[in-house]
Amino acid sequence: MIYNIKTVYDWEIELKDGSIITEGNKFKFEDVIRCSYISKLPLFPRHDIVFQDFKLVKRFARAFMGWNSIVGEYLHCCITDKFRIYIKSTNGSCIITPQYYEYRITL
Amino acid sequence: MVAAMKIYEMSATMTGVDKTASTVRFKLADNATIDSVAPITIPTGTMGSKRSFHKKLRMYCATAPSTSIDNLQMYTDGASGFGTGVSVNASNHGKTWAANATPALAGGKDVFGFTSGAALNIDAVDAAAITTTGYGGDIVALQMEVATTAGPGALTDETLTFSYDEI
Numbered sequence: 001m002i003y004n005i006k007t008v009y010d011w012e013i014e015l016k017d018g019s020i021i022t023e024g025n026k027f028k029f030e031d032v033i034r035c036s037y038i039s040k041l042p043l044f045p046r047h048d049i050v051f052q053d054f055k056l057v058k059r060f061a062r063a064f065m066g067w068n069s070i071v072g073e074y075l076h077c078c079i080t081d082k083f084r085i086y087i088k089s090t091n092g093s094c095i096i097t098p099q100y101y102e103y104r105i106t107l
Numbered sequence: 108m109v110a111a112m113k114i115y116e117m118s119a120t121m122t123g124v125d126k127t128a129s130t131v132r133f134k135l136a137d138n139a140t141i142d143s144v145a146p147i148t149i150p151t152g153t154m155g156s157k158r159s160f161h162k163k164l165r166m167y168c169a170t171a172p173s174t175s176i177d178n179l180q181m182y183t184d185g186a187s188g189f190g191t192g193v194s195v196n197a198s199n200h201g202k203t204w205a206a207n208a209t210p211a212l213a214g215g216k217d218v219f220g221f222t223s224g225a226a227l228n229i230d231a232v233d234a235a236a237i238t239t240t241g242y243g244g245d246i247v248a249l250q251m252e253v254a255t256t257a258g259p260g261a262l263t264d265e266t267l268t269f270s271y272d273e274i
Contacts, residue, residue, distance in 0.1 A: 004109075006109045007109060023173045023174075024173050024174045024274070025174055025274055059274070060272045060273060060274045061109075061272070061273045061274075062178075062271070062272050062273070063112065063270060063271055064269070064270045065112070065114070065269050065270075066266045066268065066269070067114045067130065067164060067266070067267050068114070068126060068127065068129055068130060069112070069113040069114045069125070069126060069128070070127070070128065077272075104182070104224075104226070104268075104270060105223070105268070105270075106182070106183070106184045106185075106222070106223050106268050107266050107268045
């Protein structure tokens with residue numbers, strides 16, 4: 001089966017009341033206790049971010065495409081008040097950066 | 108739902124042409140066709156340089172995001188593979204399309220000066236986050252300039268990188 005690079009990873013956020021969010025951002029960020037990125041590909045790792053001494057600031061995905069409109073990389077990003085985590089959809093690796101670091105890939 | 112963004116080339120009309128799985132060719136004609144017609148001629152003697160018609164590109168949202176898309180950027184790898192005597196300028200054209208022509212691009216800067224660390228911001232004018240289908244962000248205007256020192260023949264392809272953030 002061929003996967004769309006933008007859907008290789010699903011994400012879910014768990015709030016302190018136990019509810020699970022899988023879409024949008026209409027929830028209280030201060031209530032987040034876990035943010036997980038779950039791969040559909042068995043060879044790619046699952047990434048779990050457990051919020052203890054830091055807080056969620058923003059969650060988004062960053063797409064990179066050429067002028068042929070083909071997405072060559074799709075980064076999931078979780079920004080906390082202490083650091084950022086970027087997860088690559090092309091190989092499942094993760095990169096931890098300072099809070100304000102903007103990671104960009106050149107195709 | 109995960110959004111689907113595309114690059115459209117706005118030649119001849121502001122309607123634009125979907126460039127999915129295609130490319131962009133600089134030429135002495137105002138169309139988006141990839142062919143060998145109307146090549147840019149190499150000037151001779153004291154003629155200075157020859158400029159292509161402007162190329163205008165804009166992001167198009169084909170499938171709306173679940174929340175929004177913003178932070179639109181465009182950049183290169185910083186190294187031109189076009190060779191001696193060939194340059195490409197780029198500028199943010201705002202959100203209002205204007206007919207393409209061959210005069211020097213207003214506000215144009217070397218496209219290879221836009222890199223991942225210093226990208227061209229393409230949601231500076233049309234700054235609203237994209238939430239529905241249709242065009243979004245600013246128009247990128249490009250123009251190739253060929254000097255007397257350029258060599259003949261087709262050039263090696265170069266890639267522009269477009270990025271956007273999706274919630």
